[in-house]
Amino acid sequence: MHAFYDLLRIPLIEMGRNGVLPEFFQYAFVINALLCSLLLGPVLGGVGTMVVTKRLAFFSQAVGQAALTGVALGILLGEPISAPYVSLFGFCILFGLLMNYTRNRTNMSTDTVIGVFLSVSLAMGACILLYVTGKVNMHVLDNILFGSVLTVNDTDMNVLLIISGLCLLIGIPLYNRMLLASFNPSLARVRGVNATLYDYIFILMITVLTVASLKIVGAVLVEALFIIPAAAARNVSRSMKGFFLYSMIIATASCILGIILPMQFEIPVPSGGAIILVASCFFALSVLIRASSTAFRGASA
């Protein structure tokens, strides 16, 4: 894969050096981050429409926070601090599945179950971090919490490529079924859709995407990239087509602008924060459009 990435990187780096593209294109890590954005944006934007429709915004927040504990566990178990993927995926998947299992078995409201699991995960993370603070520079954790384009390497890109590919392969054919499962489980079952199974598949999708996006957006903010573009798209759409398309465009544009703008204007901010702030501007714009346009008046009852 390294050769393939170089095939994309080298011409762009050359163009950065020659002044055809802005100066920061001469750095490989910038190209890496932009390539990740082109993958991440459409996938998170698309899946975000389902997160918003299924009202699981708070869930993705909880998985993002669980990633911190996953990193702490990884360091404790001796994984490399820059890529503790085994612990990250292991803990977050376990966390997500257990949370969904508890919700299904107890019939508790989703926000209560998420609140409990979020607290437990943070408490575990805080305790484990105390043990690992001697082993690592705590500033490295900032990268996990808020994202950093500097740390994106070929391994991260491989992980993101595989996860995005899997999510597209699974998510697109099962899109309708996953939505229907949340509309009416009885109707879904009559139509041959096992609502419980599809809920688990969706939870797995959000979890692995969250982990794969950590390097770019960060654990604290990754959930925002599921929700804000979809929320903004919802404000300016009248159909599922517009909802999905605008969400993908806004998420991708937020990722790219969030990486490019701080470098262009030499503002030292974490990439995650910048990406989410750009997405928030799109959201604010969508609110203005919605509020001022007569086309959407009476569109919702």
Place this chain on the structure above:
Amino acid sequence: MTVPTNAMGPAIHFERVGLQLGGNCILSNVDFSVEPGTIHCIIGPNGGGKSSLVRCLLGQMPHTGTIRIGWGTGNVIGYVPQSLDFDRTLPMTVKDFMAMICQNRPAFCGLGRKYGPIVEHALKMVGMEGKRQRPFGALSGGERQRVLLAQGLIPKPDLLVLDEPGTGLDKAGASIMRDLLADLKERGVTILMIHHDLAEVRDMADSVTCINRNLVFSGEPEVELTPEKILNVFSPAGGTC
């Protein structure tokens, strides 16, 4: 309008059906049969176990006893739920909703060539063909009920199960539904529905079953729906297990 066919829906036999949930008795010893190609209504007071019985029939409840479906020429079940749990402000048109329900192609890609005419026809049958571009969440309760009925017609059902389809319907909507169900019955479809409007039940049902945890009565509406029986069922005293 009616196209006579040799198709025949199933007969359904409920035999000593019981259901316990969380230590509470929901249904006990329910015994009755639904004849093929007829309209069979289930009535009863709130909390009497009507929806639970339907969910037992659909295989979604761990009931005791037996429910036998003697399939005729096909085995497609259409189900029209009472309501949906969704965000009313979702940008989803009636067409998107039908696409989500009926086809595998993602709803955001629009209706496929195969399902476009089928959905159009189903919406026309319920008098909603002019509102396919309307936001689904902005429909009135009665309009939404009609769309739910339309989705129950795709694919063509042999058994149609409806959970209080009359909720929110105005006179025009109720008339469309009555004509549609009569038409489906002519085609041999077995129709089982929960209904609250006893006048409607008397008008269109071939048979009626009253459930109040136990079976209260089952038979022809003209015979069973007497003022005394109705008063007895809908008085505050409930059934016991």
